[in-house]
Amino acid sequence: MKLLLILSPGVVTTISKLTKMCVLRLTPDNLFFVLSGKVANGGVSMWCELSQANFFDEYQMEGVSSEDNEICLEVTPENLSRALKTVQNAKTVKVKLTKKHCPCLTIAAELPTMSSINRVVTHDVPVDVIPRRLWHEFKEPNMPDFDVSIYLPPLKTIKNVVDRMKNLSNFLVMEANLNGEMNLKIETDLVSVTTHFKDLGNPPWGDDASQDGGPSQSRDPEAMAQARVDIRKLQQFLVGQQVNPSKAMCNIVHERVVHLILLHEDVSLQYFIPAVA
Amino acid sequence: MDCVVTGGNVKVLAKAIHSLSRIGDELYVEPQEDGLSLRSVNSSRSAYACFLFAPLFFSRYTIPSGHTFRCKMAIKSVQAVFRSLASLEKTVEKCDIVLDEQKNRLTFTLHCKHGLLKTHNLSFQDSESLQAVFDKDSYANVFRSHPRLLVDTVVHFPPSLEEVTVSVSDERMWVRNHVEEEDQSKAMLTELCLASDEFDHFAVRIHNSVTFCLKELRGLLVFAESTGLPISMYFDEPGSPVVLSVTDSVLEGNFVLATLSDDPNHRKNNSRRALTPPPPADDFMNDDIDSYLIAMDTSMAPGPSATGPPTPPLADSTCSKQPAAANNRTRLHSEEEEEEDDTADSSKPPNKKFCSLFFGSVIPPSPQMSTQPVTNQEVLASDSEDDV
Numbered sequence: 295m296k297l298l299l300i301l302s303p304g305v306v307t308t309i310s311k312l313t314k315m316c317v318l319r320l321t322p323d324n325l326f327f328v329l330s331g332k333v334a335n336g337g338v339s340m341w342c343e344l345s346q347a348n349f350f351d352e353y354q355m356e357g358v359s360s361e362d363n364e365i366c367l368e369v370t371p372e373n374l375s376r377a378l379k380t381v382q383n384a385k386t387v388k389v390k391l392t393k394k395h396c397p398c399l400t401i402a403a404e405l406p407t408m409s410s411i412n413r414v415v416t417h418d419v420p421v422d423v424i425p426r427r428l429w430h431e432f433k434e435p436n437m438p439d440f441d442v443s444i445y446l447p448p449l450k451t452i453k454n455v456v457d458r459m460k461n462l463s464n465f466l467v468m469e470a471n472l473n474g475e476m477n478l479k480i481e482t483d484l485v486s487v488t489t490h491f492k493d494l495g496n497p498p499w500g501d502d503a504s505q506d507g508g509p510s511q512s513r514d515p516e517a518m519a520q521a522r523v524d525i526r527k528l529q530q531f532l533v534g535q536q537v538n539p540s541k542a543m544c545n546i547v548h549e550r551v552v553h554l555i556l557l558h559e560d561v562s563l564q565y566f567i568p569a570v571a
Numbered sequence: 572m573d574c575v576v577t578g579g580n581v582k583v584l585a586k587a588i589h590s591l592s593r594i595g596d597e598l599y600v601e602p603q604e605d606g607l608s609l610r611s612v613n614s615s616r617s618a619y620a621c622f623l624f625a626p627l628f629f630s631r632y633t634i635p636s637g638h639t640f641r642c643k644m645a646i647k648s649v650q651a652v653f654r655s656l657a658s659l660e661k662t663v664e665k666c667d668i669v670l671d672e673q674k675n676r677l678t679f680t681l682h683c684k685h686g687l688l689k690t691h692n693l694s695f696q697d698s699e700s701l702q703a704v705f706d707k708d709s710y711a712n713v714f715r716s717h718p719r720l721l722v723d724t725v726v727h728f729p730p731s732l733e734e735v736t737v738s739v740s741d742e743r744m745w746v747r748n749h750v751e752e753e754d755q756s757k758a759m760l761t762e763l764c765l766a767s768d769e770f771d772h773f774a775v776r777i778h779n780s781v782t783f784c785l786k787e788l789r790g791l792l793v794f795a796e797s798t799g800l801p802i803s804m805y806f807d808e809p810g811s812p813v814v815l816s817v818t819d820s821v822l823e824g825n826f827v828l829a830t831l832s833d834d835p836n837h838r839k840n841n842s843r844r845a846l847t848p849p850p851p852a853d854d855f856m857n858d859d860i861d862s863y864l865i866a867m868d869t870s871m872a873p874g875p876s877a878t879g880p881p882t883p884p885l886a887d888s889t890c891s892k893q894p895a896a897a898n899n900r901t902r903l904h905s906e907e908e909e910e911e912d913d914t915a916d917s918s919k920p921p922n923k924k925f926c927s928l929f930f931g932s933v934i935p936p937s938p939q940m941s942t943q944p945v946t947n948q949e950v951l952a953s954d955s956e957d958d959v
Binding site: 370376394395396407408409410411413415416417419420 | 763
């Protein structure tokens with residue numbers, strides 16, 4: 295396997311806030327950061343897709359074989375993020391898959407100096423190479439057959455609301471309808487709090503939606519689809535957002551799952567939070 | 572003792588205290604003929620720092636006449652005097668440090684704008700002199716650079732990192748995070764390579780590497796960066812301390828940090844090298860029986876004050892409050908032994924009595940100290956847990 299690439303830290307920092315460990319999957323055209331929904335991480339799953347052409351001046355990779363031209367690594371995004379942060383002002387940054395004391399992503403950067411010789415910093419981030427028989431766990435999740443899809447208000451606003459609600463309850467109900475309305479609710483024995491958002495708009499999922507026909511046309515626009523989620527999972531997602539996405543959407547499968555989608559120029563991030571009873 | 576600090580020097584003093592607070596919990600204050608000395612040592616005695624402010628640093632500098640005064644106090648309380656560095660710079664015009672021997676108080680008075688006076692009366696304890704034994708001039712490798720270079724270097728390492736390893740060749744310096752062997756498979760390794768011409772001075776006689784704590788280095792950087800003073804770094808073999816120092820016409824700061832002695836055959840190198848040039852203090856270092864690698868001279872008359880009044884009256888007056896006057900004599904005796912030891916063959920095991928006397932007044936002798944762990948002292952005890 296061969297790998298040589300050059301990367302920006304923003305995305306990785308976002309991901310490092312979401313999870314301690316995740317899988318980095320590399321294909322000739324894309325990089326994916328994947329977290330598959332296991333019980334250990336509360337059933338949350340994540341799928342982040344970067345197009346390599348937008349990040350790297352040079353990108354060489356050679357997978358296991360020509361049919362399976364992929365590399366799958368388990369990484370600690372925090373290490374990766376820290377390494378990339380310290381090389382932000384570098385003249386060039388190279389990321390290589392290396393075999394040192396263990397398999398590593400080696401991030402080497404030339405830093406600007408007054409000296410004629412460059413200052414070079416290298417970070418060896420240990421990774422685990424994931425064998426091919428386990429790759430099937432890290433495929434793109436299917437778009438759930440959602441009941442309601444809605445655009446999100448600014449993430450900062452949601453974050454402010456959620457941060458305060460977290461002090462009152464461990465669970466939050468997200469509900470939305472096809473009339474552009476979304477509510478964030480907590481209900482405890484002592485207090486019920488609801489924050490209402492309106493005129494958010496509903497994304498037009500046309501033929502390109504992965505499920506059959508999108509939210510059913512017959513659905514009552516006023517009818518709310520709702521999901522009760524662990525408030526910390528939602529908070530984690532909101533904390534990590536360093537840049538404002540060009541589009542932020544939320545799909546709700548009634549009492550099943552909340553599916554958050556962020557689209558940046560060159561990155562897309564999907565995050566699934568399972569509903570709890 | 573009556574010292575007056577004015578203008579920008581107040582901030583320099585404050586920064587020095589802040590960086591000493593990264594070392595230990597206590598501040599040792601000793602007004603000497605050649606200036607005010609502020610020192611600190613960490614609990615595991617693997618790091619020692621000393622600032623000496625020359626009389627010219629002060630607008631007035633008088634010291635107790637006729638006897639030596641030494642004390643120690645909680646560094647936190649002194650830090651509290653200079654708590655906000657930002658406002659200090661804007662508001663404080665003058666700082667008086669006055670000793671009230673009747674009440675056993677050290678009084679810091681800050682004269683602020685608009686005639687505002689802030690007075691801090693700090694209690695103190697008597698203490699012995701705290702003096703690390705090191706001879707940086709005999710060290711093989713010497714570097715000097717603007718603090719910026721080191722600041723830009725340590726920024727690559729996470730705040731949680733305890734130790735770094737510095738290696739040198741004729742042209743390069745490498746700085747790496749130190750990882751315990753058992754953690755190696757999981758740990759992220761970071762290495763920074765600096766070219767010699769990034770330094771103002773780069774003199775390497777021995778290609779080797781030393782590992783020491785990053786926290787104290789960061790402490791010194793706080794001071795050096797704010798004053799813009801270049802940092803000199805001196806080191807020798809693994810196991811002998813690394814010395815970081817800043818010097819100015821009116822002040823001098825030395826940070827002495829223990830290094831890991833990794834390899835039994837360094838011991839051989841040690842004695843071989845130590846015999847060729849005869850630097851007395853270096854010999855002493857090699858024979859150091861202290862398990863934490865920095866020799867602390869807690870005897871009564873360390874180098875600088877030895878130039879002052881003759882030793883016996885000096886010792887008498889300091890120890891008058893202590894019941895152990897007899898101790899005095901033995902301690903002085905220990906100094907003589909030190910000298911003897913300096914001239915002795917470095918491979919000869921040191922006198923155990925010498926060791927416990929040396930430390931007797933500061934920490935109780937422990938069985939560990941009376942053994943000779945030089946070859947097997949694997950790890951310098953990091954005290955970060957205590958302090959963070």
